[in-house]
Amino acid sequence: MKNALLEKKHSLVEKLGVVIENRDQLPPVASRIISYVVLNGKVGTTFDDLVVNLCASKSTISTHLNHLVDLKQLEYFTKQGDRKKYYIISKCHIINHINKMIDNWNTEKELHLEMKSYKKEANELIPDHADKFSLEFHNSYITYLDEVTKSVLKLIEKIEHN
Numbered sequence: 001m002k003n004a005l006l007e008k009k010h011s012l013v014e015k016l017g018v019v020i021e022n023r024d025q026l027p028p029v030a031s032r033i034i035s036y037v038v039l040n041g042k043v044g045t046t047f048d049d050l051v052v053n054l055c056a057s058k059s060t061i062s063t064h065l066n067h068l069v070d071l072k073q074l075e076y077f078t079k080q081g082d083r084k085k086y087y088i089i090s091k092c093h094i095i096n097h098i099n100k101m102i103d104n105w106n107t108e109k110e111l112h113l114e115m116k117s118y119k120k121e122a123n124e125l126i127p128d129h130a131d132k133f134s135l136e137f138h139n140s141y142i143t144y145l146d147e148v149t150k151s152v153l154k155l156i157e158k159i160e161h162n
Contacts, residue, residue: 009039010053029056030064037074037087044077044086091159098156102149109145112138 016035021028032054037045050061065087068074073093076085119133126132 012039013054027064029054029060030068033061033064033068034073034089037089042088044088046084046086048084050087094159095156098152098159102152105145105149109142112142112145116142 013032013035016038017028017032020026020034021031024031026034033050036050036053040049047058047061047065050056050065051058054061065074069076069087071093072090074087075090076087078085116135116138119135119138123132123135
């Protein structure tokens with residue numbers, strides 16, 4: 001890989017690693033492992049690749065790698081005639097992460113529906129039209145949540161069928 005592209009990859013490993021670390025409450029090395037595996041894609045990543053590119057000890061990489069496999073965030077495959085394991089992101093992990101996002105959006109939607117209902121009731125008791133609550137934001141946000149959820153459900157279907 002060319003030096004500029006390799007530097008870009010290492011920079012992305014760090015940036016994505018920080019996001020994963022904060023989002024999933026994982027240790028820094030585990031987060032960097034996941035981000036490196038994501039950036040390597042379906043060709044997979046070997047243990048040796050991780051040791052060399054993440055500049056961590058073999059025992060540290062091994063511990064975190066085994067933990068990520070146990071958590072079903074990573075899975076591996078082998079190639080005939082090659083004793084190495086090639087790690088990739090688990091489809092199950094991706095789908096679980098997306099489902100958590102959908103659950104959060106559904107919770108937000110329910111809250112906005114309740115707030116909208118409350119404001120609608122309150123508006124009936126407010127005589128001056130200028131003082132009434134606007135429901136436009138809630139309507140737009142609920143529509144947005146419906147559309148993004150529908151779009152992400154299509155993404156899950158694509159992931160499951162690939």
